[in-house]
Amino acid sequence: MKAATAGILSCVAFAAIAAGPPRKIVFGRNGHVLVANIDGAGAKRLITGTSAAFSPDGTQIAFLSHAAYADPADPETHIAVIDIASRKVKIFKAIPSSRCLDPVWSPDGKWIAFQSRRESTEWISDLAVVRPDGTGFNIIKKGEEPPKSAFNSPCWARDGRSIFYHDTINIYRLGLDGVVLGQWKIDKIVPFDYMTGGGRIDVSPDGKRLLLTIDYRKDSDAPPPSLWSFDLTTQAAVRLSTPKELWIEVGCWLDNNNILVVSRSPNDAPGEIYRMSIDGTNVKRLITNARGVSVSPGD
Numbered sequence: 001m002k003a004a005t006a007g008i009l010s011c012v013a014f015a016a017i018a019a020g021p022p023r024k025i026v027f028g029r030n031g032h033v034l035v036a037n038i039d040g041a042g043a044k045r046l047i048t049g050t051s052a053a054f055s056p057d058g059t060q061i062a063f064l065s066h067a068a069y070a071d072p073a074d075p076e077t078h079i080a081v082i083d084i085a086s087r088k089v090k091i092f093k094a095i096p097s098s099r100c101l102d103p104v105w106s107p108d109g110k111w112i113a114f115q116s117r118r119e120s121t122e123w124i125s126d127l128a129v130v131r132p133d134g135t136g137f138n139i140i141k142k143g144e145e146p147p148k149s150a151f152n153s154p155c156w157a158r159d160g161r162s163i164f165y166h167d168t169i170n171i172y173r174l175g176l177d178g179v180v181l182g183q184w185k186i187d188k189i190v191p192f193d194y195m196t197g198g199g200r201i202d203v204s205p206d207g208k209r210l211l212l213t214i215d216y217r218k219d220s221d222a223p224p225p226s227l228w229s230f231d232l233t234t235q236a237a238v239r240l241s242t243p244k245e246l247w248i249e250v251g252c253w254l255d256n257n258n259i260l261v262v263s264r265s266p267n268d269a270p271g272e273i274y275r276m277s278i279d280g281t282n283v284k285r286l287i288t289n290a291r292g293v294s295v296s297p298g299d
Contacts, residue, residue, distance in 0.1 A: 241280030
């Protein structure tokens with residue numbers, strides 16, 4: 001009997017280990033980084049910063065140590081990493097740029113890709129990577145003169161061998177050697193003529209689709225912000241059905257069939273995070289007063 005009980009307990013313990021830590025949501029609020037449970041409960045403030053993204057194992061968060069352009073007297077934005085359990089923070093000030101943007105982890109957790117603004121001009125960025133300890137800074141591709149001057153919303157392919165990004169005109173898939181592996185005109189994917197620099201790309205967990213945030217603003221001649229799914233194999237794009245009352249700020253994949261959406265009003269009021277199926281059903285509000293969203297990886 002004791003042996004059987006021990007065996008059961010061992011199986012339970014193994015299952016808990018195999019399942020990994022519970023998934024979490026990280027988001028911004030009033031210039032701070034907060035973490036909540038996957039259902040939106042238990043939100044806790046971690047640190048001052050923006051543009052937060054989970055590491056693949058869910059134990060660390062990469063973020064910008066200062067809100068970009070929030071304080072004209074201190075415009076610097078550095079990549080930083082915080083360990084959630086210990087609250088220890090490392091700010092990567094050795095990177096030769098004081099205006100970094102959009103940190104995102106590689107699938108194996110060994111690298112963080114980001115935009116590195118040139119010190120000589122605020123209009124041109126390079127696509128760079130750095131290790132989670134702040135070492136190994138390397139520029140994958142240098143930016144060109146406008147409009148090809150930015151690497152907006154860098155996002156790793158699921159195999160960790162390439163990175164997606166856009167320059168408001170095209171979406172690119174770039175190898176880590178700087179070679180362009182794929183290129184798609186945005187106005188061919190969606191029936192509009194551009195994305196702004198704030199438009200987001202997110203790769204589905206199975207690596208087959210891109211979730212595109214087409215982020216038009218109030219008083220634009222274009223339709224309001226929307227979400228599109230772009231199939232990398234068939235090259236087909238589908239506009240996702242989202243409730244008409246939701247003014248989309250950004251979206252990200254939760255799993256292959258569900259997404260998280262940040263909605264806010266056109267007057268720039270604080271937003272709300274919703275969970276929903278990609279067919280527009282099962283809409284549930286999780287968090288209020290939020291900006292941006294990232295979710296820790298799951299199976």
